[in-house]
Amino acid sequence: DIVMTQSPDSLAVSLGERATINCKSSPSVLYSSNNKNYLAWYQQKPGQPPKLLIYWASTRESGVPDRFTGSGSGTDFTLTISSLQAEDVAVYYCQQYYNTPPTFGQGTKVEIK
Amino acid sequence: QVRLQQWGAGLLKPSETLSLTCAVYGGSFSGYYWSWIRQPPGKGLEWIGEINHSGTTNYNSSLKSRVTISGDKSKNQFSLKLSSVTAADTAVYYCARCSLRSGYYYNWFGPWGQGTLVTVSS
Numbered sequence A: 001d002i003v004m005t006q007s008p009d010s011l012a013v014s015l016g017e018r019a020t021i022n023c024k025s026s027p028s029v030l031y032s033s034n035n036k037n038y039l040a041w042y043q044q045k046p047g048q049p050p051k052l053l054i055y056w057a058s059t060r061e062s063g064v065p066d067r068f069t070g071s072g073s074g075t076d077f078t079l080t081i082s083s084l085q086a087e088d089v090a091v092y093y094c095q096q097y098y099n100t101p102p103t104f105g106q107g108t109k110v111e112i113k
Numbered sequence B: 001q002v003r004l005q006q007w008g009a010g011l012l013k014p015s016e017t018l019s020l021t022c023a024v025y026g027g028s029f030s031g032y033y034w035s036w037i038r039q040p041p042g043k044g045l046e047w048i049g050e051i052n053h054s055g056t057t058n059y060n061s062s063l064k065s066r067v068t069i070s071g072d073k074s075k076n077q078f079s080l081k082l083s084s085v086t087a088a089d090t091a092v093y094y095c096a097r098c099s100l101r102s103g104y105y106y107n108w109f110g111p112w113g114q115g116t117l118v119t120v121s122s
Helices: none
Strands: A003-007 A010-013 A019-026 A039-044 A051-055 A068-073 A076-081 A090-096 A108-112 B003-008 B018-025 B033-039 B046-052 B057-059 B067-072 B077-082 B091-097 B099-101 B104-106 B116-120
Touching: A003 A090, A010 A019, A019 A039, A019 A090, A019 A108, A039 A068, A051 A068, A076 A090, B003 B091, B003 B116, B018 B033, B018 B091, B018 B116, B046 B067, B046 B077, B057 B067, B077 B091
Parallel strands: A010 A108
Antiparallel strands: A003 A019, A019 A076, A039 A051, A039 A090, A068 A076, A090 A108, B003 B018, B018 B077, B033 B046, B033 B091, B046 B057, B067 B077, B091 B116, B099 B104
């Protein structure tokens, strides 16, 4: 199975400041035939199911605010929240869909400083 | 807009069989893969398995010996059975839909069901 490792496990950011979450896959989730990274990001608030934010490592799902940006390729990926809002407090997960079983990172908890 | 609603027993004893059902509203059951994913309290997400409209299934090898996923196209529903449960199977169980793009399936997930907490305790 592909192992997904996120860092940090938690971070506290001031309102309006940038939050950066890292995700590393082992091995790579870049599919060479189409040059696409099979990597998604989700946001999960307490008591709710995860919500899809980004797929193909950088494509924002419809309706997701543009302060959420995904980047990276191969084995190293980043989710950036450019200006943290109160409603962004949540746990964020990366997930690979390069092969079966799809696997998730352990999650990164984002809080307000 | 597609909505998933799930239900099933929330309290089981060790060795019993977990049984959950997920209904699909507002969209087609055919043409997609439908997954079950679980999340132990305070922990991360684990994919259990999937089924498509034709009944083709794929399972996580870590659970394969105990899992059965079935579907009912006539009711737009699919179900999960997990046998011989232990305390380690205590989790919130979610149903979810994969993505379909240009005729290809991709296992990023959305929408999701509301989740069902299943507790295994004697």
